[in-house]
Amino acid sequence: MRLVLALTALFGLAACGAEPVWAPEEQVQAARFVSDDPPSITLYTVVNKSSGSGAHSAILVNASERVIFDPAGTWHHPRLPERNDVHFGMTDKALAFYIDYHARKTYDVIEQKVYVSPEVAEHVLREVKAYGAVPKAMCTQATSSVLRSTPGFQSMPSTLYPKKLSGAFGELPGVSTRVITDDDDDNNHGVLIVQRNGDPLEG
Template sequence: MMNRRAAMAGLGASVLVAGCAGSVSGPDSTPEQAAAAAYRHPGEPEIILYTMINNRTGSGAHSSMLINAPSQRVIYDPAGSVRFQNVPEIGDVLYGITPQAKQFFESAHARSTYRMLALRRPVDGAVAERALKLVQSKGAAAPALCSNAVSDTLGQLPGFESLGGIWTPMKLANRFEKLPNVSRRELRENDSDDKDAAIAALEAGKTTQAGQP
């Protein structure tokens, strides 16, 4: 269990939790800020595809991906809208993805109207490093192109070639889940879809479970 108010305060979070449609990336952090925040996670190299799913319709609303490379762990969130003041961002790549930052990122996407699907696949360290370099070179994605930006990255990786050229979140998730050695996890929470109400709940000290470190 984790106190979300504490997470918000600790990360200095500024949270807007819409999907990728219409989202515009904010100003980039400096390379020095990103380097200073870099976090190396001790777990095995992996890629996690995140898909935000509408609970009413079952349709996908947003795609993003976590990359745990030997050098550092990042989240690539093209045209995304969850940003933290103390987690530097350059070109839609979020740096310093500590266990707390990962947990809050996942939790921020799960609420009464949406759930977060996390599809995890272990990879070789070289594949994870390749993914990291690709997302660092892409720059900020245009609004509504989140799934295609993630798909384009994955399609250039060994073992993920079948995932290139996909434009919708659920099609990407369904294709990803058919790959070998993929594990599935869903995060559901009951936060209000009203952002002001959600912030009020955070300030009241609401707790949540947000998955693995």
Template structure:
């Protein structure tokens, strides 16, 4: 079942400007998740990714990297993946630095600019975010920003975040959270990312 979905996603990546936004249940086992569990040596933090079209300034997708007792990616309705990283619902486990780099590189391209906003949080808040992401389940088409914003508003310190359907609105309200550090990423890659998804090495 997982392999079939991965094959489907690889094909979709070649035909869409930004691979993302479909609700498919993926159920990695506890053993698979435990085998790749990775804890970042840095401070516990939450990182919001916002993908925006450079052609029409339209918000395309949102993703959330959570660095808690495990570093995971909550990528609701997203279709980025790596063959060695198990996924349950819309949470991808084993997000080591190479996996994070791949995620950023996959989205940043000639037609897509990525805003990366990070904020350090207490271990308790990070663990709360991890628990909420794991409990969320798969997200329907176009509800990426909505599901992330609904998660964030439940966390202490994120009162500035507004529940929204729109990636750019979420980015703007997230920027009001105290301590947010922002960077941007864009490169000259084409929109054809079939090679990135279809011919993967280990991370």
């Protein structure tokens, strides 16, 4: 019976589109990046320029290490290990690659940062690491779920809509916001090609 239930859960997960990934511990530790910046939580929202609708949500967590929780995202870097939508080794250059991949002539990226206590940052870090692989189209639900479980962020809505979450996040005290635009072609695979050619990620 347990085997049947396990197989049912496995196939159910696959049907939802979740893609479990688990990088080896040695790769995760080798990529680990600690920022000198104060602890913070940054919400990234990708917005369609023509329709104004939200297309994606992700969280950058700056705690005892800096990672990005990119639920059901398509971005990856061969030198940055991933565990179930958590990408490790998010240096400034890696973050710039992430933003450049999403910002293009048809999409803007909204960056909203709020500084938090080390305890709150560590809480979010634990939550994203434990969340698991996220099914396609559920990025904002996963992002909002993590935030709602966090002290100081309980007012966040449980939602599937990136713009709704971004609007609520923008009302938090102390949030700084910038909108990132780019004229890259809509087919932005060239960003990944540059990364694969060995452009260093330090700094």
